[in-house]
Amino acid sequence: MQDQPTPAEVIGAVAQFLKTQVVPGTSGALSFQARVAANALEMMQRELTLAPAEEAAEHARLKTLLGHDGDLVSLNTELSHRIAEGAMDLNTPGLADHLWATTLAKLAVDQPTYAAYRASLAERAPKA
Amino acid sequence: MSELEDKLGEVARRHLGARGITGLKRLTAGATQEVWRFELDEAAGPTPIILRRAPGGTRVSETAIGLETEARLLESAARVGVPVPAVRHVLEPDDGLGHGFLMAFVEGETLGGRIVKSEEFAQARTVLARQCGEVLARLHTMDPAEFPNLKRQTPAELVAQYKAIYQASGWPRPVFDLAFRWLEANSPPEPAEMRLVHGDFRNGNLMIGPDGVRAVLDWEIAHVGDPMEDLGWICTNPWRFGAIDRPVGGFGQREDLWAGYEAAGGAPVKREHAHWWEVYGSMRWGVMCAGMTAAFRGADPSVERAVIARRTSENEIDLLRLLAS
The missing domain is CATH 3.90.1200.10 (Aminoglycoside phosphotransferase (APH), C-terminal lobe)
Known part of the structure; x- marks a missing residue:
């Protein structure tokens, strides 16, 4: 077992260092690139935190949709081929929900402030 | 003085009738091209100019049409009334700066x-x-x-x-x-x-x-x-x-x-x-x-x-x- 603090915690600390020290302490292209680097690290921090549960759920959905097991890349490759061939489409039960859930999970890591993602979350939230 | 600055000064004297250039700086915009700004040193005062060139002067990306064509497109667009920066000089092999062109700086916002x-x-x-x-x-x-x-x-x-x-x-x-x-x-x-x-x-x-x-x-x-x-x-x-x-x-x-x-x-x-x-x-x-x-x-x-x-x-x-x- 590797020790603590976790990769997500250390990566978060480096991102904070870049944001609070390097970005304000530099200017021009260097400052811009330091901010990009901080954002990239925060993205990886989100992935380390969120992806295990989301990918487990994606894997379970893919098994149901395709009717057999496999690793995540090969199941996605198969789904991709079936859609490309027209064997599956938005009328296939469960496909639209699967694509939405998978895509929302990607956005939660990649770009959680993206306006279309925020709008989709609000539109798709269960009505109270 | 950097090599780029030196050669741009030459271009300014040879092709644009200026005394040289000042204030060369790299702009951050442009992921597939280098974009630089500088001022032509002219008798009437400084004129801001933009240099667009292939990264390092030579590398050309696969999809891009080439900077010489881009300069000709700007000239053609200007003729039909599309607002574009005026092209001032298309780089030549003798300029020693690779592929690129100089154009007028247009004041405004692109972000x-x-x-x-x-x-x-x-x-x-x-x-x-x-x-x-x-x-x-x-x-x-x-x-x-x-x-x-x-x-x-x-x-x-x-x-x-x-x-x-x-x-x-x-x-x-x-x-x-x-x-x-x-x-x-x-x-x-x-x-x-x-x-x-x-x-x-x-x-x-x-x-x-x-x-x-x-x-x-x-x-x-x-x-x-x-x-x-x-x-x-x-x-x-x-x-x-x-x-x-x-x-x-x-x-x-x-x-x-x-x-x-x-x-x-x-x-x-x-x-x-x-x-x-x-x-x-x-x-x-x-x-x-x-x-x-x-x-x-x-x-x-x-x-x-x-x-x-x-x-x-x-x-x-x-x-x-x-x-x-």
Whole structure:
């Protein structure tokens, strides 16, 4: 077992260092690139935190949709081929929900402030 | 004095009748080209100039049309009344600076986020969509025959091209497959008249002032095809910079863009074709973002490339919103 603090915690600390020290302490292209680097690290921090549960759920959905097991890349490759061939489409039960859930999970890591993602979350939230 | 500064001084003396140059600095904009700014030292005072050149002077990206052609496009656009920076000098082998050209500096803002949000552009935002339509109508009168080297592609060929790029990437994206099926099934017919298409006409590539469009920039992926492509691309979601309820560049409505286009002599806009080009735009930008992974693992292992690659999912959600909501 590797020790603590976790990769997500250390990566978060480096991102904070870049944001609070390097970005304000530099200017021009260097400052811009330091901010990009901080954002990239925060993205990886989100992935380390969120992806295990989301990918487990994606894997379970893919098994149901395709009717057999496999690793995540090969199941996605198969789904991709079936859609490309027209064997599956938005009328296939469960496909639209699967694509939405998978895509929302990607956005939660990649770009959680993206306006279309925020709008989709609000539109798709269960009505109270 | 740097070598670049030295050689630009020579160019200024030899070709532009100036005494030399001052204040050379690299601008951050432009991921596939180097963009520099400096002042010509002239008797009447300093004149700001922009240098666009291939990275390191020599490297030319695969899709770009070449800086010499880009300079000729700017000159041709100016002749039909499209606002563009005046070309001052196209680099020659003797200049020792590689491929590139010098153009006039146009004062204004290109940062899409600021154009969409800043109070400074509140007035501009009320006229920009219509102006963009008017500018595109003029741009689409440029003569493609002047540019025989530019690629000619029908809508179906473009879809096939991006599909091949996607499939060669070897990374499954079921949302892309869904979108390609839809694009193939709903493709507009080959246009009656193939036109010169800017190819990257969007918020971020337009120099904007408080009065509106001052210059159309970044002609590096111009080609010949269906002019509707330009009207769809400026509505594609990533170029709205968060203002998703203002589909035209985050500053205006489609109806104003189309009205401006038609009033300035552009062909009547078919709504379903405009929608197709918007879906195509998300697809195209998605494939381009996805391609950044290979670029990152190859020629340009920068953090910026890696982060753009991770913007592919933005297009996946945009495509789902367009096709599956």
